[in-house]
Amino acid sequence: MSAPNASTAILDAAERVFALHGFDGASMRQIATGAGVAQALLHYHFGSKEKLFEAVFARRSDAINAERAARLDSLFGDDAGPRLEDLIEALFRPTMEAGHSGQGGNLFSRILAATANADDERSRSLIGAHYDPIALRFIEAFRRVEPRLGEADAVWAYMFAIGVGMTMMAATGRAGRLSGGACDDGNVDAIMTRIVPFIAAGIRGLVETAGAPSPPRGGRA
Amino acid sequence: MSAPNASTAILDAAERVFALHGFDGASMRQIATGAGVAQALLHYHFGSKEKLFEAVFARRSDAINAERAARLDSLFGDDAGPRLEDLIEALFRPTMEAGHSGQGGNLFSRILAATANADDERSRSLIGAHYDPIALRFIEAFRRVEPRLGEADAVWAYMFAIGVGMTMMAATGRAGRLSGGACDDGNVDAIMTRIVPFIAAGIRGLVETAGAPSPPRGGRA
DNA sequence: ATGCACTGACTGATCGAACAGTCAAGATGC
DNA sequence: GCATCTTGACTGTTCGATCAGTCAGTGCAT
Numbered sequence: 001m002s003a004p005n006a007s008t009a010i011l012d013a014a015e016r017v018f019a020l021h022g023f024d025g026a027s028m029r030q031i032a033t034g035a036g037v038a039q040a041l042l043h044y045h046f047g048s049k050e051k052l053f054e055a056v057f058a059r060r061s062d063a064i065n066a067e068r069a070a071r072l073d074s075l076f077g078d079d080a081g082p083r084l085e086d087l088i089e090a091l092f093r094p095t096m097e098a099g100h101s102g103q104g105g106n107l108f109s110r111i112l113a114a115t116a117n118a119d120d121e122r123s124r125s126l127i128g129a130h131y132d133p134i135a136l137r138f139i140e141a142f143r144r145v146e147p148r149l150g151e152a153d154a155v156w157a158y159m160f161a162i163g164v165g166m167t168m169m170a171a172t173g174r175a176g177r178l179s180g181g182a183c184d185d186g187n188v189d190a191i192m193t194r195i196v197p198f199i200a201a202g203i204r205g206l207v208e209t210a211g212a213p214s215p216p217r218g219g220r221a
Numbered sequence: 222m223s224a225p226n227a228s229t230a231i232l233d234a235a236e237r238v239f240a241l242h243g244f245d246g247a248s249m250r251q252i253a254t255g256a257g258v259a260q261a262l263l264h265y266h267f268g269s270k271e272k273l274f275e276a277v278f279a280r281r282s283d284a285i286n287a288e289r290a291a292r293l294d295s296l297f298g299d300d301a302g303p304r305l306e307d308l309i310e311a312l313f314r315p316t317m318e319a320g321h322s323g324q325g326g327n328l329f330s331r332i333l334a335a336t337a338n339a340d341d342e343r344s345r346s347l348i349g350a351h352y353d354p355i356a357l358r359f360i361e362a363f364r365r366v367e368p369r370l371g372e373a374d375a376v377w378a379y380m381f382a383i384g385v386g387m388t389m390m391a392a393t394g395r396a397g398r399l400s401g402g403a404c405d406d407g408n409v410d411a412i413m414t415r416i417v418p419f420i421a422a423g424i425r426g427l428v429e430t431a432g433a434p435s436p437p438r439g440g441r442a
Numbered sequence: 443a444t445g446c447a448c449t450g451a452c453t454g455a456t457c458g459a460a461c462a463g464t465c466a467a468g469a470t471g472c
Numbered sequence: 473g474c475a476t477c478t479t480g481a482c483t484g485t486t487c488g489a490t491c492a493g494t495c496a497g498t499g500c501a502t
Contacts, residue, residue, distance in 0.1 A: 006477080021341070024245035028462060038479045043463060045477090110340065117334050117391040118243070124393065135399055155400040156415045163388030164381045170338040172345065178356055179376040194377045194427065201426020202419040209418040227451080249488060259453045264489065266451090 007045050009035040014042075014056050019107035022114060023053055023122070054126065057115065060098045060108040061130040067094040068134055072141060084145050084200045091138055092165050092195065096188045106186075109169035116166050135162075148207045157203045164195055228266050230256040235263075235277050240328035243335060244274055244343070275347065278336065281319050281329040282351040288315040289355055293362060305366050305421045312359055313386050313416065317409045327407075330390035337387050356383075369428045378424045385416055 013034030017026045028049055032039040046052040071090035075082035098108055115123045116131075135158060142154045149157065168191050175183035184190055234255030238247045249270055253260040267273040292311035296303035319329055336344045337352075356379060363375045370378065389412050396404035405411055 022243065022245055022339070024243055025341075027460075029460080039462090040464080040480080041478055049462065113338050114335070117338055117388060117393070119331065119391065119393045120242070120246075124395075127393075127395065128398065132395075132399065139399065152400055152403040153415070155396055155404045157419070158399065159388065159396045159404075159406070160385045160416065160419050163385040165384070167338060167380065167384030167387055170340065172338070172340045172348075174345075174348065174353075175376055175380045177349065178353065178360065178379065179373055182373040183376045183380075185380070194374070195381065197426050197430040198378070198381050198423040201429070202423035204426075205418050205422020206415065208422070248486080250486085260488090261454080261490080262452055265453095270488065 006035070006037055006041060010037065010042055010045060010052070011056055011059060014052055015060075015107050015111065018053060018056060019110040023049075028052075050122065053122070056108075057111065057126050058130065061112075061126075064094045064098045065130065065134045069137070072137055076141070076144075082141075082145060084142070084203060085196050087138065087141050087145060088161065088196045088199050089192070091161065093192065095165070095169065096192070106169065106171065109171065113166040113170040116162065142203065146203060146207060149203065153206055157206055160202060160206075161199045164199060168195065227256070227258055227262060231258065231263055231266060231273070232277055232280060235273055236281075236328050236332065239274060239277060240331040244270075249273075271343065274343070277329075278332065278347050279351065282333075282347075285315045285319045286351065286355045290358070293358055297362070297365075303362075303366060305363070305424060306417050308359065308362050308366060309382065309417045309420050310413070312382065314409075314413065316386070316390065317413070327390065327392065330392065334387040334391040337383065363424065367424060367428060370424065374427055378427055381423060381427075382420045385420060389416065 010031065013036075014026075014031045017031045017034060020026075021030075026049075028039055028042055031052075032042055035042075042049075042052060046055055068090055071094070072087075075086050075090060095109065095112065096106070098106070116127055118124075139154045139158045142157055143149050143151070168185055171185050173185060175185040231252065235247075235252045238252045238255060241247075242251075247270075249263050250260050252273075253263055256263075263270075263273060267276055289311055292315070293308075296307050296311060316330065316333065317327070319327070337348055339345075360375045360379045363378055364370050364372070389406055392406050394406060396406040
């Protein structure tokens with residue numbers, strides 16, 4: 001767990017502080033203290049607060065998306081094409097488990113969720129650079145697996161799926177509060193076994209009603 | 222549009238600045254300038270930055286949840302029980318349209334999305350106070366309409382639904398970017414006609430696989 | 443009607459604290 | 473001895489909050 005060099009220690013401390021307080025709420029002093037180094041060292045290694053945040057963001061994102069890409073390749077490399085469920089598994093599992101190594105709470109997931117839902121220039125460009133290319137691959141994969149899915153609907157499907165995932169990654173503990181403790185939004189496996197059928201069914205449901213200008217009448221099927 | 226008194230002008234300006242920069246990124250000076258009043262007046266009327274944020278949050282939330290509750294009452298007052306689709310409509314439509322009065326972008330929706338996904342004490346207590354009670358009503362309504370839905374699964378269903386909604390309310394424009402402009406995440410009707418069947422199908426899909434310890438095999442149904 | 447006491451709304455100036463970022467100098471390792 | 477790493481001391485700026493004080497309006501006693 002302990003970092004061998006200062007750069008990694010800074011990244012780890014920054015990840016924690018950014019996850020807990022957001023970009024604006026985090027302070028360079030706090031990060032330096034957490035890393036056990038002088039504040040000036042953060043600027044020496046990363047230049048600015050903004051660039052430090054980008055480094056924190058890129059470190060996990062690159063690892064996550066490398067694995068997502070590998071999973072996609074492997075799924076379509078098989079003789080039998082993948083099921084929708086497999087795609088959703090590939091979409092979320094790497095993110096849910098990144099930085100989730102052992103101890104409590106997935107810090108990076110919170111950063112990712114906050115960044116994905118923000119609309120400032122920094123957040124937009126980070127998501128665009130690190131997640132849009134792989135997003136397009138997943139959208140295309142959705143259409144390959146579910147050919148009746150329209151072009152625009154595939155994008156909606158992806159956005160909806162990400163929405164579900166981001167909220168679970170924020171792991172605010174609200175599910176536990178609303179359920180009297182029965183639901184644990186920190187439990188990756190519990191979430192995955194629910195989230196996969198939910199989204200898969202949602203996408204298939206989107207296909208059924210696609211192109212219909214008004215809401216369907218017989219929804220109880 | 223113009224505010225008759227200073228308090229409302231401050232709330233309007235604060236809503237805009239908080240929506241654009243978040244709680245920590247917003248400054249009282251910026252809000253005061255936006256409202257056209259002295260900075261000291263914000264403290265005179267609201268006491269502190271924190272309390273001003275709570276006032277901004279409460280103003281729209283109370284209106285939203287009053288309408289949501291009214292819609293729920295009306296749905297279950299009908300002779301025929303509501304469809305799942307009707308519940309989802311009641312869940313999101315009031316929020317999507319609150320503060321969305323005319324001009325561009327729904328500022329409050331962004332505040333709400335950011336607050337819902339954050340896990341600091343302020344966000345948690347605001348969501349808990351303003352949204353948990355009505356959330357429990359929706360969760361109960363889900364089970365009434367879809368009786369095969371388990372107790373815990375109804376909470377998961379609610380969380381997933383909120384996740385989809387929050388991401389769309391953040392309205393980052395990403396859907397448009399990923400679709401080459403075909404999808405507009407600022408268009409409430411376009412979102413609602415997609416989001417309702419998606420979530421309804423997702424919840425029904427959750428029912429099908431509930432209790433199954435491992436992922437289903439025949440997912441192509 | 444007029445002078446007086448009081449209130450709520452509002453302001454400009456200013457506080458100490460915390461902020462990101464800078465820099466010359468020291469430590470460390472090759 | 474040179475380059476990389478690291479530090480403490482420091483800069484100027486901005487932050488939320490506070491303060492004494494202005495001003496219009498109101499009730500009231502005379």
